[in-house]
Amino acid sequence: MVADEPFSVDLNKPLVFQVGHLGEAYEEWVHQPIVGRDSPRFFANGFMEFLTRTKWWVIPLVWLPVVCWSVSKSVKMGLSPYLAGLIVFLGIITWTLLEYFLHRYLFHIKTKSYWGNTFHYLIHGCHHKHPMDGLRLVFPPAGAALVSLALWNLIDVLTKPFITPALYGGILLGYVMYDVTHYYTHHGKPSKGIILRLKRFHMNHHFRIRDKGFGISSSLWDIVFGTLPPAKAAKA
Template sequence: MAGKGFIVDLNKPLVFQVGHLGEAYQEWVHTPILTEESPQFFESGFAEFLSRTTWWVVPVVWMPVAFYFIGMSYTMGLTLPLVAMLSVSGAFVWTFLEYCIHRFLFHIVTKSYWGNTFHYLIHGFHHKHPMDGLRLVIPPLEAAIVLGMFWYLCRLLFTLSMGSALLGGGLSGYVMYDTTHYYLHHGHPTSKILKSLKKYHMNHHFRIQNKGFGVTTTLWDRVFETLPKTKSAEESK
């Protein structure tokens, strides 16, 4: 039981502490700690192991699965141009899902014990410890559950051959998202495009956290007017 003024002990497992912050959780979780150390989440060593994932696991595990689904569409009789078109469409749909999930799920406002705990587990930890490289990409078990949900949805809405190509393309888009996200935090881009994406994403973490919800593209932030203004635009007001 915790009352007003609860203080999180950073030297103890964090997940089941943060719920006690109540209404103070939002301010606490959006005040980042800039260290690359990976804090302890759970008492259980097994749960702790499952919560950590190195970035290269994502392409190693999921790109073969994406190619399998795309290849399955081709072997079921779809033409190569149609398979390519559906795969690209799936990747494009992913960019929209990426934006929606980040904006409407990852940035929900919570204040109850279990609400805060849930938010911290799905995204809050990333804003509190944005440089934790072992908790930057989605663990395979969690991704597999979400993939199963999308596969079921594809089977409801499309034929097996079309749904396979769309899912494979969407999964490829997810891999690009997670690896790009890791690179924006830990890489040192030299190209203009990646430099711009890194600045855009760092703005989301350290300057305007209720704007800039895209990671691989700014497209949907432009469409839905959640693109953060530049400092020069703010200063000119």
């Protein structure tokens, strides 16, 4: 009896419902990047496909007004502008910690089941397989809206009513900074400074040492938790 041949992904067909069949081979496959700027098709359904593609500028366009509304709501409820600014800053720092833990422990979870592979590919694996896909570098607003609603409810339970909007706005502002920075680390060409350093760290994460460099908008928590990669970047 001839053993079954290993499953092979057809890159010319919608990818999402194929990758689950890779089983244990998924981990190795998804971390062999295809560096071209093409945007592969995910779904046969046109509407589902549309929801997976997002221009980078949509993120600030959609979410910065929500940030402003949230912070102004706290001020209208009696929070001083000084304290509102302090809470917004705290929110940004909180986001950088969330960003680190999400990237390290959720986005890099190891899977081998059909649905585990499919879920991982959708949330992050696709980014490692096609790191230069400019339409899938930022989080689609439809998905982000669901997460942000859950985040608002969690903050509302943990804080006083006049603090909730400002803290939510700060975390959301941190997210916007993260998504825009992430896009720029892939497609921008910084010549010096912090952004160049972040780009080097992130390119190392993609092409050399994927178990380090989990911070995107800040390397603070990589320093704290000992996952800071070497500064030398590999060529993409």
